[in-house]
Amino acid sequence: MSDTSTKHDAFLRVEDLRVHFPTADGVVKATDGLSFELARGKTLGIVGESGSGKSVSSSAILGLHRGTRAQVSGQILLEDVDLLQLSDEEMRRRRGLDVAMIFQDPLSAMHPYYTVGNQLVEAYRVHNNVSKKAARTRAIEMLERVGIPQPDRRVDDYPHQFSGGMRQRAMIAMGLINNPGLLIADEPTTALDVTVQAQILDLLQDLQREFNSAIIIITHDLGVVAEMADQVLVMYAGKAVEYGPTKELLVRPEMPYTWGLLSSVPDVTADTDSKLIPIPGNPPSLLNPPSGCAFHPRCPHKDKVPGRLCWTVQPELVPGRQGMGHLKRCHLPDPDQVYALEVLPEFDPELASELAQARIPDPAADAAAGPAAGPAAGTAAGTATPDTADERDAQ
Amino acid sequence: MFAYLVRRIIGGIVLLIVMSLVTFALFFASPVNPADFSCGKNCSPAQKKQTAAALGFDDNFFNQWADFGKGVFVGRDFPDDPKLRETAPETIAHCPAPCLGYSRERTANVTSLIKETLPVSVSLAILAFIIWIVGGVLFGVIAALRRGTIIDRGLVGISLVLYAFPTFFVGLLLYKFVAIKWGWVDIPRYETIADGGITGWASSLILPAITLAVFFMAAYVRMTRAYVIESLSEDYVRTARAKGLPARAVTFKHALRAALTPIVTMAGLDFAGLLGGAIITESVFNYPGLGKLAVQANRDYDLPTLVGLVLLLAAFVIIANIIVDVLYAVIDPRVRLS
Amino acid sequence: MTTEPVDELKPHPETSSLTGTPILEVEDLKMYFPVKSSGFLRRTIGHVQAVDGVSFQVRSGSSLGLVGESGCGKSTTGRLITRLYEPTAGRIEFDGRDIANLSERELHPLRRDIQMIFQDPYTSLNPRHTVGAIVGAPLAIHKVVPKDKILARVQELLEIVGLNPEHYNRYPHEFSGGQRQRIGIARALTLQPKLLVADEPVSALDVSIQAQVVNLLQDLQREFNIAFLFVAHDLAIVRHFCPEIAVMYLGKIVEIGDRETLYARPNHPYTQALLSAVPDVKQAKVGGRRERIRLEGDLPSPINPPSGCRFRTRCPIAQDICARVEPPLLQVGPTHKVACHFPGEVGKHPEKPITPRLLGVDDSGMPDLAAGPATDLPTGPGYSDTWFDLEHNTMGRA
Structure with missing residues (x-):
């Protein structure tokens, strides 16, 4: 994933994006200093729970906060044009043409009073000066492309006459009708059944290949991210807490919140006797975010950080142990070891040992780390191993 | 169907x-x-x-x-x-x-009594309806689109005050000031279209119609505002914006169309209720409508007239109900009549 | 398992939960919702066959999971068990008594024993009542504790579900989604039910909160020996929670069995497709999409379900027989039943249907006199000691 380090060829580059909502009780910092970038043909997965700011941020890219009380600052560079500097009218002309969005619930996201075709035609004619007839032909063509059977007939149906999966297909057809370079998919499959979800994800990938578009997929489902995204951005309390290539981030996560997300979801192959390991507590208030690291009230590892750093100092988003491409916002000095020795064995012992073996084929380290956890991992394994072994004994 | x-x-x-x-x-x-x-x-x-x-x-x-x-x-x-x-x-x-019966008190058939008084009430209802729907929806939409501004607060505040005034009070104020003191209109007396033409008919009704409309309009401003605000936050309105539609199209084509559906229902039933006579307004302005007839019949214990009026009003409401339901299905394709 | 009969040998730990005494036994349960014509007389022109002949058991203190996609009838089944609907046909035996056709008054005492947890913690709690009133209401209605003891019991319950007992005076909107679901659980626990029907109890919650609630439900189950009918679409959570799982498609159970067998060696093509469709975090290592069985098209209408096997219109291995004859829910292992003419693990489905001899038809599903009369297949709930041995194509025995 070289595209994170080479800035100039990024198709979309978001710098220090902030979306603040002034309320009677104070400022809600829904997004607070978010930066990422995305190349054409690539997919970024934004993961987080409700209130983490993932949907707010993507709405900001589309300029949907214009005309509301929200205060948006930072830079959103789409092919080097800062979308935040555009006039309302200029931004409107780009919506649906350069950037399109599909939403979670296609039933409520399509207007119940207009036919599907009507809504597609509208989306096309806003940006293309063509006749209604030509637009209709285009709409039927798009419906066919997204796999709706008998598109020439279904084009005149109303959204409620479509099934859930068909509606989401129609929504995708509407999003892509102007061939936008960037498609933002906000929880595109959350409201759908798994077999339909699989169809929709297949479709999104096919279309991405065909149109070479950049996709931002917002979801809470790490499985979807694992299968769809090239890059992952984990959000917590309006900030990115971990950001990196999917292969890196989901295999060797370095931030306790990401660990929590991974361990709180059961796996279809996991041991059924083991308990799920939830993240304790509740998501934070955005009005009064916790001091220091926003995650510290829920973090089971904060005591491993010397002093009261987690309470007092907000960690920076900096490269972790696995190189420049993988950023994390955490004070833990040795996250890879904590993960390999304490976190992973709890919810995926198989991967724990596999991962460790892949990294250190050293039988001595193996013995030192103890049989249950597998060998210690980490690039500085030579010195770290005795420490971690002590840590395990202490528990 | x-x-x-x-x-x-x-x-x-x-x-x-x-x-x-x-x-x-x-x-x-x-x-x-x-x-x-x-x-x-x-x-x-x-x-x-x-x-x-x-x-x-x-x-x-x-x-x-x-x-x-x-x-x-x-x-x-x-x-x-x-x-x-x-x-x-x-x-x-x-x-x-x-x-519909024969009234001894009035030595007349109830049907012919109704025939005499119905046009007055219907005229009044139509004119009041036009005023309150146009005013109520217009101001309601403006308030919703300018939510939180002075315009919004002013409109909502005024409608609250007007809503709080009793109809007879508004009627008397208009009568006293507009007609008598300032003389902007003639002393209101009902004129048929045949006698005075459309303008004569309308101007003869304007004061009672406004009196009647004020009360409904205040309610409709608040109702319209609430529905429009609700529909502006609907997902499909966000979709419409995300497509790049101009603000005007988003508001009128997408938000308003959905918001006005429930208002159609309310308006239909309110109108039907008014056809049965506006008792207070007709009494204040001394207009010979169904409302006034009802008051008199009630006073005299004129049973046949009362029965006739009750059934007439019931018929209006029932018919309006059917029309409103059909209209609803025309507006909203999700509603299937069966 | 506390209720396990003592005279049986201690079986394999995994199947132990499948041998307890059933507290709930459902046989051939049907729920047809009438569809009215739009004509003048509004005749009933058809039925939505929401649930069509479902049989299963839930054992005391254990859990049965019902999975399937929307429209498969799993929620309707849950509602039938709590008797929110009266079934069209079938038997619902709870604690030795058929409750399928009891009147509302006869049901009243039973409502204590069967409680429900709903999906949406936002709409299932009355916003105008305090938490204390919500949780305490069942106590007052069923007059189980004296009035002055209700508060103490409510606080105890709040404590059990992990809420601050001092918060009994607050209103639902003052709590987060996960906390509200805990309130819903406390309410369901108030009367110490024997059976809880949980309809998608965690799907409206955030991922990190889901695990909290699932763990809570498991703790409560162990502590109070509550049986669960766990209705959910999330296959991983159902597997985590329930030792036995039934997969439903279009109103019927297509496969039922202990979780190890069902998830590791599913025999029904629908179960296989369902399992393969779940996105997998582990795929991150490899990158790209996982190999999966792709289902084409949409769910057929439950008003006019396909003839024969209901899944055949989307089934990758369907043959002629599937359109002609409905496959029976055939026991193929000690605790495993499957309704398919070609049962087998992925890629190992038999070439020829295994059912014709049992059903008295030929391989294409036409009636076959030579095949002899149809065998009487057991269709009831639970498992028997004999089953159809797939390897030898005969009825076998453990």
């Missing part, structure tokens, strides 16, 4: 029949004998009985109701009692179908 309409109309007719039965039963249950009113204060029991017979009130209520029903379809002659008709042929009054 057609089957639905037939079913609804039959249902409406059944409902009307039941309502007429209930109305009759209620009047029968009342402790006051209507014959007392016709006969006067110093009536002997024998006279009372005779009057009751003359009016047909001596029969049991089911028979009276059946006679009434017959009258609606084929007409009838009053008094019903053949003996009385022989002894006092000068009192015979013919009441052609559709006969």
Whole structure:
């Protein structure tokens, strides 16, 4: 994933994006200093729970906060044009043409009073000066492309006459009708059944290949991210807490919140006797975010950080142990070891040992780390191993 | 659709029949004998009985109701009692179908009483309806689009104040100042279209229509505002913006269309209710409409007129209900009439 | 398992929960919702066959999971068990008594024993009542504790579900989604039910909160020996929670069995497709999409379900027989039943249907006199000691 380090060829580059909502009780910092970038043909997965700011941020890219009380600052560079500097009218002309969005619930996201075709035609004619007839032909063509059977007939149906999966297909057809370079998919499959979800994800990938578009997929489902995204951005309390290539981030996560997300979801192959390991507590208030690291009230590892750093100092988003491409916002000095020795064995012992073996084929380290956890991992394994072994004994 | 309409109309007719039965039963249950009113204060029991017979009130209520029903379809002659008709042929009054009864107090058929007064009430209702719908929806939409601004607060505040004023008070104010003191319009007196043309008709109605509209308009401003605000936050409005539609198209084509659907329902029923007469407004302006007739009939215990009016109003509401439901299906494709 | 009969040998730990005494036994349960014509007389022109002949058991203190996609009838089944609907046909035997056709009054005492947890913690709690009133209401209605003891019991319950007992005076909107679901659980626990029907109890919650609630439900189950009918679409959570799982498709159970067998060696093509469709975090290592069985098209209408096997219109291995004859829910292992003419693990489905001899038809599903009369297959709930041995194509025995 070289595209994170080479800035100039990024198709979309978001710098220090902030979306603040002034309320009677104070400022809600829904997004607070978010930066990422995305190349054409690539997919970024934004993961987080409700209130983490993932949907707010993507709405900001589309300029949907214009005309509301929200205060948006930072830079959103789409092919080097800062979308935040555009006039309302200029931004409107780009919506649906350069950037399109599909939403979670296609039933409520399509207007119940207009036919599907009507809504597609509208989306096309806003940006293309063509006749209604030509637009209709285009709409039927798009419906066919997204796999709706008998598109020439279904084009005149109303959204409620479509099934859930068909509606989401129609929504995708509407999003892509102007061939936008960037498609933002906000929880595109959350409201759908798994077999339909699989169809929709297949479709999104096919279309991405065909149109070479950049996709931002917002979801809470790490499985979807694992299968769809090239890059992952984990959000917590309006900030990115971990950001990196999917292969890196989901295999060797370095931030306790990401660990929590991974361990709180059961796996279809996991041991059924083991308990799920939830993240304790509740998501934070955005009005009064916790001091220091926003995650510290829920973090089971904060005591491993010397002093009261987690309470007092907000960690920076900096490269972790696995190189420049993988950023994390955490004070833990040795996250890879904590993960390999304490976190992973709890919810995926198989991967724990596999991962460790892949990294250190050293039988001595193996013995030192103890049989249950597998060998210690980490690039500085030579010195770290005795420490971690002590840590395990202490528990 | 057609089957639905037939079913609804039959249902409406059944409902009307039941309502007429209930109305009759209620009047029968009342402790006051209507014959007392016709006969006067110093009536002997024998006279009372005779009057009751003359009016047909001596029969049991089911028979009276059946006679009434017959009258609606084929007409009838009053008094019903053949003996009385022989002894006092000068009192015979013919009441052609559709006969809703005969009012002794007013020596007139209820149907013709209604025919005289209905145009006044209908005219008033139409004009008031136009004023309140245009004003209510317009101001409601403006308030919703300018939510949180001074315009919004002003509109909502004013409508709250107007809503709080009793109708008779607003009516009297308008009467006193606009018509009498400032003389901007003539002293309101009802004029038919035939007499005064459209402008004469309208200007003769303007003050009572405004009086009536003010109350409804205040309610509609608040209602419209609430629905528009709700629909502006709908997902499909966000989709419309995300497509890049201009703000005007988003507001009018997407948000308003959905917001106005429930208002259509409310407006239809409110209008139907008004057709039955605006009692207070007609009384304040002394307009000879159904409302005023109802007040008088009530005062005189004029049972036949009251029954006729109640059933007329019921019919209006039932018809309006059917129309509103059909309209709803026309506006919202998700609604299927079945 | 506390209720396990003592005279049986201690079986394999995994199947132990499948041998307890059933507290709920459902046989051939059907729920048809009438569909009215739009004509003048509004005749009933058809039925939505929401649930069509479902049989299963839930054992005391254990859990049965019902999974399937929307419209498969799993929620309707849950509602039938709590008797929110009256079933069209079938038997619901709860604690030795058939409750399928009891009147509302006869049901009243039973409502204590069967409680429900709903999906949406936002709409299932009355916003105008305090938490204390919500949780305490069942106590007052069923007059189980004296009035002055209700508060103490409510606080105890709040404590059990992990809420601050001092918060009994607050209103639902003052709590987060996960906390509200805890309130819903406390309410369901108030009367110490024997069976809880949980309809998608965690799907409206955030991922990190889901695990909290699932763990809570498991703790409560162990502590109070509550049986669960766990209705959910999330296959991983159902597997985590329930030792036995039934997969439903279009109103019927297509496969039922202990979780190890069902998830590791599913025999029905629908179960296989369902399992393969779940996105997998582990795929991150490899990158790209996982190999999966792709289902084409949409769910057919439950008003006019396909003839024969209901899944055949989307089934990758369907043959002629599937359109002609409905496959029976055939026991193929000690605790495993499957309704398919070609049962087998992925890629190992038999070439020829295994059912014709049992059903008295030929391989294409036409009636076959030579095949002899149809065998009487057991269709009831639970498992028997004999089953159809797929390897030898005969009825076998453990």
